[in-house]
Amino acid sequence: MPELPEVETIRTVIEPQIQGQQITKLAVRHPQVIAYPEMELFHDGVVGQTITHISRRGKFLSIHFETKDVLTLHLRMTGCLLVTSLDYPLEKHTHLVFSLGDQKELRYIDPRRFGRFWFLRRNEKDEITGIHKLGIEPFDQNVTVEYVQERFIKRNRSIKECLLDQTVLTGIGNIYADEILFSTGICPMKKSQALSKEEWQRLATEIPQVLRYYIEKNSITPEEYLQGKGKDYQNTPFLRVYGHHDEPCVICGTMLKRVVIASRGTVYCPSCQKESGG
DNA sequence: CGGCCCCTGACG
DNA sequence: CGTCAGGGGCCG
Numbered sequence: 447m448p449e450l451p452e453v454e455t456i457r458t459v460i461e462p463q464i465q466g467q468q469i470t471k472l473a474v475r476h477p478q479v480i481a482y483p484e485m486e487l488f489h490d491g492v493v494g495q496t497i498t499h500i501s502r503r504g505k506f507l508s509i510h511f512e513t514k515d516v517l518t519l520h521l522r523m524t525g526c527l528l529v530t531s532l533d534y535p536l537e538k539h540t541h542l543v544f545s546l547g548d549q550k551e552l553r554y555i556d557p558r559r560f561g562r563f564w565f566l567r568r569n570e571k572d573e574i575t576g577i578h579k580l581g582i583e584p585f586d587q588n589v590t591v592e593y594v595q596e597r598f599i600k601r602n603r604s605i606k607e608c609l610l611d612q613t614v615l616t617g618i619g620n621i622y623a624d625e626i627l628f629s630t631g632i633c634p635m636k637k638s639q640a641l642s643k644e645e646w647q648r649l650a651t652e653i654p655q656v657l658r659y660y661i662e663k664n665s666i667t668p669e670e671y672l673q674g675k676g677k678d679y680q681n682t683p684f685l686r687v688y689g690h691h692d693e694p695c696v697i698c699g700t701m702l703k704r705v706v707i708a709s710r711g712t713v714y715c716p717s718c719q720k721e722s723g724g
Numbered sequence: 725c726g727g728c729c730c731c732t733g734a735c736g
Numbered sequence: 737c738g739t740c741a742g743g744g745g746c747c748g
Contacts, residue, residue, distance in 0.1 A: 449742060478730095505743080522743045524732080539732080558731040560743060576744080602725090612744085621742050679742095688742080709726085711741080 448521050450584065450617025451660040452679050453505050456527055459671045461500040463529040464509070464552055468496045471545035479525075479541045479554065481562040481574065491565040492517060492544070504580050504616030514568035518575045519554075525561030526676035528553045529668070537675060555676070580616040584653050589615065594653070595646040599638045605649075606634035607708045615653065620710050621688040626656045627714060628687045633721040634712045635705070642724035660684065687713040 448456065472493050474480065480488050495511040502508075507527075509517040519525075528537070530551050536543075542554040542563065554561070564575045572578055581597070582588055594615075598608040608614070609623040618626065627634050630648040632641065641649075663681035666674075682689075686696050691704035691713045700717035 452742085520743080522730095523741070524743095556731095557733065558741090558743095560730065562744095619742055 448505065448525075448679075449619035449622050450502075450505060450657055451622070451664050451681060453502055453507060453521065453617070454661050455664040455666060455679070456521075456676070457500050457502045457507055459666060459668055460527050460529060460552070463550070463668060464497050464546060465499060466497065467546040467548055467550070469493055469544050469552075470547055473543040473545075474541075475543065476541035476559065478559050479556060479561055479563055481564045488563070488565045491515065491567070503577050504583070504612060505619070506575065506577055506580075516566045516568075517563065518566060518572070518577065519563045520561060520575070521556070522558070522560035522562070524558045525554065525556040528555060528672060528676050530672065580612055581614040582616070584615050584617055584657050589650055589654060591643070591647045591650045594650050595641075595643075598649075599641075601639060603638050604635050604707055605632055605638050605641060606710075606712055608638050610708070610710070617657070618653070620712075621685065622657060622660065624688045624713050625660070625685060626652055627719060629656050631718050631723065633719040633723065634707055634714050636721050640724075645724055687715065689713070 469492055472489050474485060474489060477485055495513060495515060498510045498512055500507055500509050506518055506520050530553060532549055532551060537555045539557045540553050540555050544552040546552060566572055597614040600608060606623055606627060609618050609626060629652045630645065632645050660681045663684045664679060666680050687702055691702050693702055695702055695715040695718060698717050700715055702713050703716050704711060704713050706712065
């Protein structure tokens with residue numbers, strides 16, 4: 447489920463709770479979430495490691511160890527991380543349990559089991575997680591009108607599809623693609639080559655701003671996070687189009703419309719986001 | 725590119 | 737019961 451803002455929240459909440467902790471034990475309850483068949487390599491690689499920090503790249507998280515070895519993960523649709531006490535009831539679909547030195551556990555829960563974990567040694571070149579294929583972060587200084595225009599324009603591709611391309615900008619998923627397009631007043635079906643210079647400029651400006659706004663709206667305490675079992679996102683009430691089809695547009699009151707683009711549900715305002723506009 | 729796959733749960 | 741879901745990889 448999570449896109450960049452939610453993954454950033456998870457990083458912010460989890461990091462201080464596991465920083466400096468040693469992984470004393472690992473229970474693999476469902477090996478499918480480990481991205482390769484050599485279970486022993488994963489298990490033995492992780493156990494005994496001491497955590498220094500967590501970093502985020504797009505929708506990936508990396509748990510770094512003192513040895514400089516790294517545990518990288520992607521939550522995909524339904525993955526979530528929880529730090530719990532030992533006696534906290536085991537959630538259904540808990541696949542990995544990392545025992546930490548301070549009588550706590552880091553748990554990975556994922557009903558659909560689409561999420562994946564990789565363990566990489568410090569000198570191992572990462573060519574397996576997919577991080578090497580990612581484009582730049584939306585907050586990168588290089589997100590300029592020139593960059594987005596040059597890299598996003600693909601013949602016969604709608605701008606909505608372009609925004610979902612992780613090899614150009616990383617971290618935008620279906621929700622925030624719709625929110626960004628609403629903020630810029632661009633119709634999601636509009637072909638990338640038909641966008642005006644002004645529209646590209648609005649995209650370059652709005653992409654980091656919209657994502658930052660939803661990261662802020664998502665701030666949560668560790669207690670609240672655990673209460674929501676890592677699944678409640680505080681920023682959902684602030685979404686303006688996603689999930690609001692057949693409701694009036696907050697700007698103009700026109701009924702928001704739902705269409706399917708590249709087999710992804712897409713919500714937009716037919717009045718604020720006209721295909722002919724620019 | 726589209727289409728299919730990986731899965732479970734929520735909802736109509 | 738069928739359909740859909742905020743993800744991405746792979747295959748032809």
